[in-house]
Amino acid sequence: MIIRKGSFICCLLILLSGCWDNKDINHRLMPVVLGITGEGDQYKAYLQVPRPESDEMGSQVIIEEGHTINQIVNKISVNMESSIDLLHIKVIIVDKELAEKGLSDLITGFMRSRDISSKALIAVSESNLDDLFSKISHYKAPEGSILLDYFEKNAGWEPQIALTRIWQVYRSIHSYTRDVAIPLVGMGDTTFLNHTGSAVIKNGKMVGRISSDETLLYNAFSGHSTNGKIEVLDDASVMILGNQLMTKNKFENDKPYLTTNISFKVMILETKNNPSAEKIKKELDKLLMGRLEGLLEKSQKNKADIFGMGQYFRKEIPRDKLKNWRSNYYLALKLDLNVEVDIQNAGNLKIPSK
Amino acid sequence: MDKSIQITVFYILTHMGLIFFLYPANIIESTTAAHWIPICIGLFVHILIVIIYLTGLQFFPHKDLVSIYTASGATMTFLFLLPVGVYFLMINIIAVRAYSEIIMIIFLSKTPLWAIMGLLLFSATYLAYKGLKAIFQTGLILAILVLPLILFTIVVSFQNVDWRYIYPIWNDDFSFFNKSVYYKSFFAIGGSFLFLGFVHPVLPYRPKMVLLSVIAILPLFLISVYVPIMTFGQATSSNFLFPYVMTVDAIQLSWLMFNRVTMFFLLGLVIFITLFMALVLWKTARIMHAFLPLRNQGLLVILLAIFIFSCALFISDWKEIEMIFGWNTPLRFYVVFGVPLSVLILGLRQTKGETTP
Structure with missing residues (x-):
């Protein structure tokens, strides 16, 4: 009887431990910001990964090219000592040219795989992402990225900044009656970012822009x-x-x-x-x-x-x-x-x- | 001893597990506007058959479904008990395979399928081996632990709702009756109530309490469909395999220390599904026991679990699951309508026989 019970409990230990192919947290890289530009028919992705340093939070930027976001992530994972986990991406920055070409495939991919949370915020950058991401690690922020604080409602957000999430952009691709505005940012001279208004996204494509003051009214209309x-x-x-x-x-x-x-x-x-x-x-x-x-x-x-x-x-x-x-x-x-x-x-x- | 609480709680739990995954997508696919019409038709059917079933069962206070049929002769046994057994077996295979695929799609994308299926089936088999009382008592404990979390998620899922998506309220188009996908939605409607006929000799309950739990789950059907529609709109939510899960994903609560409420919600529902599988496994074994009177019913449970596991391994993709689901649908209608009606008729005949000797 004791042997039976013992072997049963051993069975339980193996089956219910949940240790399956999992990678410990110290073997994972969790980027918080993802930047994407299009280069020809390829994507170029920038990942900002926070790194705890001696007394504050530093960060590192990883850049890779590929045909799909998943291929890029895979390439980076192969080259890195730890695996990349996109689960914690909070902000996605897209190049203006890519936004004008259309974001449908990109956004649909995010929604399909669920690797990236559908709650991530999206913004369009007017300046070159190379410049933006080369400067970003100089700015230290408690959450790991200055961009995160910029859009956070309890930190740097102001009512003239549109606050649009991935699922809302996805909704606008299919919806009959609903389009969205997403924030437009550029590099600032003395501050890191310069808010230049909002991009009007219709069916996943940038079709126009509105100013910062107009975004305030947009926010008032959408209930913010x-x-x-x-x-x-x-x-x-x-x-x-x-x-x-x-x-x-x-x-x-x-x-x-x-x-x-x-x-x-x-x-x-x-x-x-x-x-x-x-x-x-x-x-x-x-x-x-x-x-x-x-x-x-x-x-x-x-x-x-x-x-x-x-x-x-x-x-x-x-x-x-x-x-x-x-x-x-x-x-x-x-x-x-x-x-x-x-x-x-x-x-x-x-x-x-x- | 009256065990109504255990029965009602269990009734609610298993239905939650069935409702929130496949049901919304089925309904959203079957019509483009006024979703409450197909939902309410389904709910009406649900209430009707449960009432018929409960009335029928009251004629046999000390017999379960298996002994009712076997006592009424071989014809009844073959006409009803055998299909019910096959139906349960199929449900079990589908449930194990479909829910492990769901787990894989939603959160464990790198874990091998057989491991997920093994884990699901292992817990279910263990519970079924321990018997009815164990299953229902576990249900009660799990309800205390998990139900508050689930209810919390349901409440906060209204966060991104835009009430104007509710329109148009009325739709003259009843073409959903011609769509097979609408009949698939009856998996949630007629999936679980048959257990009421298996438990009353061991765990007696008051029919009124069961009706109370039937009423309690009615809003869940509406919520599971309307919350995604009011968040994303019909045009967008028809693209989703699990619309409600997507809606829960979009919840943003900065004051909650957990980033993804979805995990708790899903794990809770998967636990409920495990309970459901345990019960179906036990019921299948109970029916098999009538044909194959082994000394130990627990052995049958284990044999069945091995059989189900190997069947589920043969199903290779989501398309095949949907196909088997489709095959199962006619049988489901036969069982869901046939069993309550036949029990009622048998019950009426029995009382007639007693009053006029």
Whole structure:
């Protein structure tokens, strides 16, 4: 009996230990940033791998070329003393040219293999990735990469930076009514990065760009908070404390109509020439309104529905027609915009009301 | 002793294991809009057959399915008991093979298949060898350990939901009735309830409690389909093999110290599936025992496990799994409808015989 039980427990030890082909953590390289450019029909990948140094976190950049990302990873693994594990990649930076050529294959590959988390953020670089990655290891960051902190909501993120994940880009490849904007960055002179706006991605391809200020409105529309953004007017500068979106839709004579009310709550920071609250309100109103209208016009021209306005008409337009939302209905969309500005407070000093 | 709690918990667990993997993709593939219509038809069928089955079983408080059929003659045995046995055997082979492939696709891409299958089957066989009580008690313990995690994941999976994807609510197109993939979705709907007829002599339960658990799992069917649709939209989620797993993957919680909630969710569900396999294995052995009265039923379990393992080794790819799944579907409908109805009819005949001697 004891022998039977003993051999059974030995069996359990072997079967349930979970030690199968696993590589210990000290034999794995876990890059956090992946940069990709296209060279001919090949990809060139840059992997930034954090390395713990004596008292801080350093990093190392590995560069390799290949036909697919997996081939590249495999090549690197062969040459390295440890194996590469893409599980912890948090940020993917793509060259602008590659983004304009189309990201569909790349993104579909990420979604298929699940090696790279679908939560990874994606950004487009306007400067050469060679330069970017040669400088990146000089900047030390607690999480292993400065790029990571740049996009982290609890670190360097600001409301004028679009925050788009791999799965959202994948959704835009297939969705009838949804496109995305992803951040555009370049090398900065005194800072590491320079945020230059957002790339408009339609069906996995970059079709246009919007400015940094316009991205703020994009974020407001997609439900991110715009807290903390500072708007500069002729007479004053204000800080946005919150935003709210109310939308009503109507579908008549095969034409979509949308009434949108966006209300911003602001706080006054600085003024010039002592303007009245009314004046500041009006000025801000005009500024945001003009910007929103311009943004909509631009995205209609690109036929890219980054606001997901087609979402509001899912009830009215049947699916076989919704398929042509971007080409048929989106261009005909009439938007009635109302921007409402509420000055919540004016800081420590009083402000004239008239 | 009333064991209703064990039965209800087990009912919920096994259905969770069946729902969250293949069911959403089947439904999303069978129709493009108004998914609640096919789901609700399936759920209606589910409730109906469970009620019929429970009513039928109440006529035989001290007999399980095997003794009900063997007592009603050889015709009934061959007409119903044999198909049920074959059905269970096929389910077991499919479950072992399909779920090990799922584990491989989702997280253990480098582990050899036979090792995963071996591990799954080993735990299931051990439980089945120990008998019914062991299976159900394990179910209760695992539910206490794992269910909170699963429920947490289900709640946070609503994170990226865009409610407007729910439209259009209505669809006149009922073409899903012509699609074989819709009938495959009945794997989750009619996959597990038959155990109610095997356990009541050992673990008596109150039918009302079972109906309670039937109601408890209804929202899970809707959630498993609608959360992916509301996150990705129909056009995107129809590309996924496991839409719900993809949705769980997209959850971003910076305050949680674990990066991937998916792991906990999947491991929990795989544990539930192991329980399900243990039970099906035990049931198959119980039916075989009627034809092959060995002294030790445990030996049958082990022989069956070896047979299932070698069958599963012969299935080489996902296409073949789907093909066998397809073969299994007509048999499933026969069993899922035939067994509850026949039990009810046998029960009614029996009471008639008693009242008019």
